[in-house]
Amino acid sequence: MDVVEAAAIGAAGIAAGGMNAVVGSGTLITFPTLLAFGYPPVLANVSNNVGLVPGVLSAAYGYRRELRGQRRRLLRFGAASLLGGFVGAVLLLRLPDAAFRAIVPVLILTACVLVLLQPRLNRWMKRRQRAGSRADGGVPMWLGVLGTGVYGGYFGAAQGVLLMGMFGAVLRDDLQRLNAAKNVLASLVNGVAAIVFIAVADIDWTVAALIAAGSTAGGLAGARLGRRLPPAAMRGVIVTVGVTASALLIARS
Template sequence: MDVWETVAITAAGVAAGGMNAVVGSGTLITFPTLLAFGVPPVLANVSNNVGLVPGVLSGAYGYRRELRGQRARLLRFGAASLLGGLGGALLLLTLPAAAFRAIVPVLILTACALVLLQPRLNRWVARRRGETARTDGGLPLWLGVLGTGVYGGYFGAAQGVLLMGMFGAVLHDDLQRLNAAKNVLASLVNGVAAVVFIAVADVDWTIAALIAAGSTAGGLLGARLGRKLPPAALRGVIVTVGVTASAFLVARS
């Protein structure tokens, strides 16, 4: 790995850590970067997941003030995230690499669509918040968090968008507090998947270390400064990178 690859992967980690702290979808930056340098898709996904764990943890730490009073919520949904992340990681290792190459472009484009639709989703959430005051979302929300965990353990791009959409539509709470809870749950999903990958899969530790260093810094910066970034510009970058990655994967398959 030459110096430019090292710089590019580390910078992608910084951007991904910041995005994950604020909105999610950081994988749409790091994963395509690794593909561009010729890293095989499954190895890229595994190494990326391991590397992003410190970043999502740092983002959760940056929102620690908003986590106060949410212990019961985090314990309840944390169990769903852990189970889902474990299931998604096992799916990634069980299904053939060809299946991953076929599925991931669809997942990336779906994630891009969710990012594009986020302003409308936020408006819908705002309307719903005036109609409901449910405190825990019941079994349907728990199952939704479980399903998001499976998706996150398998690939993970935009799992934060999915969680925020579900939380905002059902839970009657401040959105910044919900975003803090989202960061913790994403940390659990990525963390349990990383444990599985480290135990039984091949990890490129150089790549993982570079992404870890970048995403840790990015997570802290994102928690402090992310709210000041122009949302439209951020969405534009995510979607551009995601569509490019999908086209690249389709061309290679």
């Protein structure tokens, strides 16, 4: 690895860490960068996942104020994220990715629609909640987080968009608090997948270290920026990233 390659991978890590803190989809920066330098797809995906773990942890730390009062939610959905991340990591190592990748753009675009409709959906949900519906989304929401965790453990790009789409459509809470919860759940998914990869897969540790250093700095910076965004602007960022992610994934399939 020469200096130019190391600098490019580190810079991609910084950008990915910042994007993950605000909305997710940082993998769409680091993963193509690694492919451009000739890394095999599975090795690139595994090394990228391990490298991004410190970044999502730093983003979760940066949003620690918004995590207050969410312990019950995080415990409930955290179990789904851990299980999903483990299953997704195993699938990555056992199955071809063509079929799963084919449906990912549809999932991301659906999440973007949910984000755009969030204010109207929240008003509808408030009426349902006054009628006795569950504020945590019940079993369907838990299964949705589980499914997102499977996807996140398998590839990871835009799992934050999917989570924020579901959260914004169903949960009664401020968007910044939901984004903080998203960062914690993403760190659980990436963390458990990284443990699986470290145990049984080949990892390029130089690549992982460069991405880890960059994503940690980017995650802290992104958390500060994301907190200052008004809800409308944040929805705009989420939708822009989601549509871009879908276009990139369709182009690669």
